[in-house]
Amino acid sequence: MNALSANTPPRNIVVLAGGVGGAKYLLGVREYAREHGAEVTAIVNTGDDATMHGLRICPDLDSIMYTLGGGHDQERGWGQVGETWTVGEELKEYGAGPTWFSLGDKDIATHLVRTQMLDAGYRLTEVTEALCARWQPNVRLLPMSDDRVETHVVCTLPDAEQPSAIHFQEWWVRYRTKVPTTGFVQVGAEQAAPSAEVLAALKEADLILLAPSNPVVSIGPILGVPGMREALRDAAAPVIGTAGLINGAPLRGMADVCLQVIGVEQTALAVADYLGARSADGVLDGWLVAPGDGGTLDAISVAEAPLLMSDAGATAQMVTAAVELAGQVR
Amino acid sequence: MNALSANTPPRNIVVLAGGVGGAKYLLGVREYAREHGAEVTAIVNTGDDATMHGLRICPDLDSIMYTLGGGHDQERGWGQVGETWTVGEELKEYGAGPTWFSLGDKDIATHLVRTQMLDAGYRLTEVTEALCARWQPNVRLLPMSDDRVETHVVCTLPDAEQPSAIHFQEWWVRYRTKVPTTGFVQVGAEQAAPSAEVLAALKEADLILLAPSNPVVSIGPILGVPGMREALRDAAAPVIGTAGLINGAPLRGMADVCLQVIGVEQTALAVADYLGARSADGVLDGWLVAPGDGGTLDAISVAEAPLLMSDAGATAQMVTAAVELAGQVR
Numbered sequence: 001m002n003a004l005s006a007n008t009p010p011r012n013i014v015v016l017a018g019g020v021g022g023a024k025y026l027l028g029v030r031e032y033a034r035e036h037g038a039e040v041t042a043i044v045n046t047g048d049d050a051t052m053h054g055l056r057i058c059p060d061l062d063s064i065m066y067t068l069g070g071g072h073d074q075e076r077g078w079g080q081v082g083e084t085w086t087v088g089e090e091l092k093e094y095g096a097g098p099t100w101f102s103l104g105d106k107d108i109a110t111h112l113v114r115t116q117m118l119d120a121g122y123r124l125t126e127v128t129e130a131l132c133a134r135w136q137p138n139v140r141l142l143p144m145s146d147d148r149v150e151t152h153v154v155c156t157l158p159d160a161e162q163p164s165a166i167h168f169q170e171w172w173v174r175y176r177t178k179v180p181t182t183g184f185v186q187v188g189a190e191q192a193a194p195s196a197e198v199l200a201a202l203k204e205a206d207l208i209l210l211a212p213s214n215p216v217v218s219i220g221p222i223l224g225v226p227g228m229r230e231a232l233r234d235a236a237a238p239v240i241g242t243a244g245l246i247n248g249a250p251l252r253g254m255a256d257v258c259l260q261v262i263g264v265e266q267t268a269l270a271v272a273d274y275l276g277a278r279s280a281d282g283v284l285d286g287w288l289v290a291p292g293d294g295g296t297l298d299a300i301s302v303a304e305a306p307l308l309m310s311d312a313g314a315t316a317q318m319v320t321a322a323v324e325l326a327g328q329v330r
Numbered sequence: 331m332n333a334l335s336a337n338t339p340p341r342n343i344v345v346l347a348g349g350v351g352g353a354k355y356l357l358g359v360r361e362y363a364r365e366h367g368a369e370v371t372a373i374v375n376t377g378d379d380a381t382m383h384g385l386r387i388c389p390d391l392d393s394i395m396y397t398l399g400g401g402h403d404q405e406r407g408w409g410q411v412g413e414t415w416t417v418g419e420e421l422k423e424y425g426a427g428p429t430w431f432s433l434g435d436k437d438i439a440t441h442l443v444r445t446q447m448l449d450a451g452y453r454l455t456e457v458t459e460a461l462c463a464r465w466q467p468n469v470r471l472l473p474m475s476d477d478r479v480e481t482h483v484v485c486t487l488p489d490a491e492q493p494s495a496i497h498f499q500e501w502w503v504r505y506r507t508k509v510p511t512t513g514f515v516q517v518g519a520e521q522a523a524p525s526a527e528v529l530a531a532l533k534e535a536d537l538i539l540l541a542p543s544n545p546v547v548s549i550g551p552i553l554g555v556p557g558m559r560e561a562l563r564d565a566a567a568p569v570i571g572t573a574g575l576i577n578g579a580p581l582r583g584m585a586d587v588c589l590q591v592i593g594v595e596q597t598a599l600a601v602a603d604y605l606g607a608r609s610a611d612g613v614l615d616g617w618l619v620a621p622g623d624g625g626t627l628d629a630i631s632v633a634e635a636p637l638l639m640s641d642a643g644a645t646a647q648m649v650t651a652a653v654e655l656a657g658q659v660r
Contacts, residue, residue: 054446086414090439094464096446105435109420116384116426134424 004238005327009036010207013319014237017211018045018218019060020078021244021252021309023067025211028315030068030139032323035316041140041201043194045213046124047151047186047221050169052101053091055111056118059169060218061128061141062110069135077252080106100174125195142201144222147192151221155181168217177257184217184261186224194228202231207326209319210241210284212251212307215271216258223275229283238285238326239278242318243268246290246307268293272300285329288322301329334568335657339366340537343649344567345469347541348375348548349390350408351574351582351639353397355541358645360398360469362653365646371470371531373524375543376454377481377516377551380499382431383421385441386448389499390548391458391471392440399465407582410436430504455525472531474552477522481551485511498547507587514547514591516554524558532561537656539649540571540614542581542637545601546588553605553613563608568615568656571605572648573598576620576637598623602630615659618652631659 004010015022015029026042033040048059066072066080073081083104092099103111110131117127123146132141151168157179165185171177194202202208213219223229232239244255245268256266264274268289276282277299286301294304305321308314334340345352345359356372363370378389396402396410403411413434422429433441440461447457453476462471481498487509495515501507524532532538543549549571553559562569574585575598586596594604598619606612607629616631624634635651638644 053442054449055442084414084416084435086435087417087439087442090436091442094439094443094461096439096443105414105416106420108438109417109424109426112383112385112417112421113424113426119384131424 003327004207004323009038009323010237010326011038012201012205013038013040013207013209014201014205015040015042015209015211016219016222017042017060017064018213019048019063020067022060022211022213022218023064023072024309025213025242025315025318026064026068026139027312028309028317029209029319031312031316032319039140040138041142041205043142043144043198043201043222045218045221046143046145047149047217047224048168049148049150050167052098052103053096054115055103055108056115057103057111058114058124058128058143061143062107064139064141065128065132065135065137068137068139071135079104083107098170098174101169123195125197140201142195142197144194144198144228145192145225146195147188149186149188149192149221149225151217152185152187153181154183154185155179172254177254181261184220184258186221189224189226192225194225194231199227199231202235205235205237207323208232208235208237208239209322210239210275212242212244212309214244214250214253214255214258215275216255216262219275223283232283233278238329239283240286240288240322240326240329241272241275241284242288242322243271243290243293243307245271245293247293251307251309269295269297269302272297272302286322286325288318288325301325333657334537334653339368339653340567340656341368342535343368343370343537343539344531344535345370345372345539345541346549346552347372347390347394348543349378349393350397352390352541352543352548353394353402354639355543355572355645355648356394356398356469357642358639358647359539359649361642361646362649369470370468371472371535373472373474373528373531373552375548375551376473376475377479377547377554378498379478379480380497382428382433383426384445385433385438386445387433387441388444388454388458388473391473392437394469394471395458395462395465395467398467398469399462401465409434413437428500428504431499453525455527470531472525472527474524474528474558475522475555476525477518479516479518479522479551479555481547482515482517483511484513484515485509502584507584511591514550514588516551519554519556522555524555524561529557529561532565535565535567537653538562538565538567538569539652540569540605542572542574542639544574544580544583544585544588545605546585546592549605559613562613568659569608569613570616570618570652570656570659571602571614572618572652573601573620573623573637575601575623577623581637581639599625599627599632602627602632616652616655618648618655631655
């Protein structure tokens with residue numbers, strides 16, 4: 001039983017989130033929190049993280065940090081506004097790969113600070129906090145783990161006869177998922193654990209939300225950190241997810257492609273079924289879907305609400321709907 | 331005895347050189363070599379090298395590489411033409427020091443490639459060769475050592491009561507030498523050695539030149555690598571130095587300040603005396619000075635020649651004068 005309602009809104013909201021979509025969703029959660037005096041903590045996917053040119057790159061953490069800090073490029077949809085590309089052009093002149101990944105100059109400064117701090121022995125959680133001291137996202141950003149867990153994709157590259165596992169970034173950015181793909185693996189997961197900060201946040205939360213991020217390669221890697229599912233199941237707070245598919249199509253990104261790879265039907269309800277009911281072996285108490293996408297699921301409460309994140313206000317309405325749903329579950 | 335003359339010019343010229351002045355001199359040596367079918371190897375000071383923001387920076391190697399590769403900013407006198415400064419501005423936004431050192435974006439690409447290669451286990455000699463594959467300086471650039479040797483300066487900082495040792499870059503760039511200074515130390519020198527490539531180049535040379543670089547903090551650190559003086563003394567080739575002081579004043583840089591610190595008179599002849607005769611305990615066979623700066627030195631042949639490096643042609647004339655002097659020594 002939990003007591004959440006429009007009259008007793010949550011005080012501590014924890015959001016599991018991926019990159020660009022997660023950032024957009026968090027703008028709404030922050031808006032909701034501002035109206036209701038709540039604190040927001042985001043547990044962010046680091047499965048996309050990579051080391052390029054010796055720099056440690058955390059695309060999802062950075063997308064969220066820049067977006068919440070007001071520094072993101074709204075038009076391009078990723079990276080920073082006013083970005084320049086001198087370093088990357090020069091790296092190409094040196095023939096230094098990978099050439100399929102564009103690193104902006106502003107972005108490189110972030111990676112330099114991060115890499116130097118990591119090399120000095122700070123945990124990614126601490127590094128993220130230090131970077132956020134500049135950006136002031138007003139949401140506490142926590143990497144899903146301080147350990148290195150990287151999503152790799154099993155696929156057959158052009159002209160290759162055998163499948164190989166390539167880094168998620170290469171599959172996503174270089175091949176744009178257009179190679180025969182059979183699965184995803186989380187390299188390093190067996191040695192990884194959620195940080196103490198993540199475990200404490202989940203324990204202290206009175207509402208846990210899953211952003212409408214890609215369920216396979218954004219939410220999936222977070223849930224894949226050993227101990228994370230158990231922490232979610234042990235949490236006192238209800239767990240409410242929001243579908244990233246509307247009428248079977250992703251709002252942005254390639255969730256449909258990823259679902260196809262793992263053999264899950266590309267519908268909002270099938271995704272909830274895949275994530276599972278918390279009372280069984282899964283993580284969800286409630287599932288918010290777009291109008292018309294609803295239905296009945298075993299042990300997961302389903303509600304319909306408009307899910308277009310057109311602005312922070314509209315997205316905050318999605319959070320209100322999630323809070324209402326949370327008040328009804330269990 | 332050696333057979334160098336206008337009729338039998340050198341085939342293998344080795345130049346000991348510092349940064350910006352050394353680069354200018356090497357433009358002339360390269361011009362001379364082109365006219366006479368010679369090969370040029372530069373043994374470059376790495377005492378200025380530093381690690382900033384986790385990047386390994388080799389100011390002298392880079393100044394020479396950019397200059398010989400045609401990419402240097404002639405107007406500013408250092409760094410690359412068309413340089414931008416986005417990364418540095420962003421690092422300042424993060425409060426990441428040092429803020430007194432300007433790192434250009436193009437330059438950062440060089441440092442990223444270098445740092446990554448060094449981290450992967452390549453020697454600085456190999457890294458320099460790889461970077462030069464792009465710049466095609468037409469002079470073989472060899473760091474004076476693959477070992478880390480950094481020039482530190484013993485000085486009393488503003489508001490400090492006791493002297494301390496700071497990195498040469500900080501003394502040069504941040505304090506512009508305007509702090510009470512008592513000496514220079516080469517941190518790491520006791521564990522350093524010239525690379526096999528440096529030793530082989532000195533052995534195979536038929537002419538060894540000292541660029542008119544700062545004798546204390548450019549030529550000095552090269553000579554300070556244990557084994558370097560011995561290698562110069564054992565070389566078959568004559569060693570001809572060129573004064574960087576004209577009528578007691580440095581053409582550029584702060585050689586006068588550095589000489590004052592170590593108690594050497596700020597004249598061309600005093601510098602030669604400080605470097606010493608190869609037949610005694612020093613490194614010089616001959617010493618080229620500006621018209622009017624000549625005189626007699628014990629066991630070092632002195633000749634006068636115009637020493638203004640106004641362009642590569644004029645500088646090549648200085649090399650011709652050095653070759654002539656080399657034909658007269660011993």
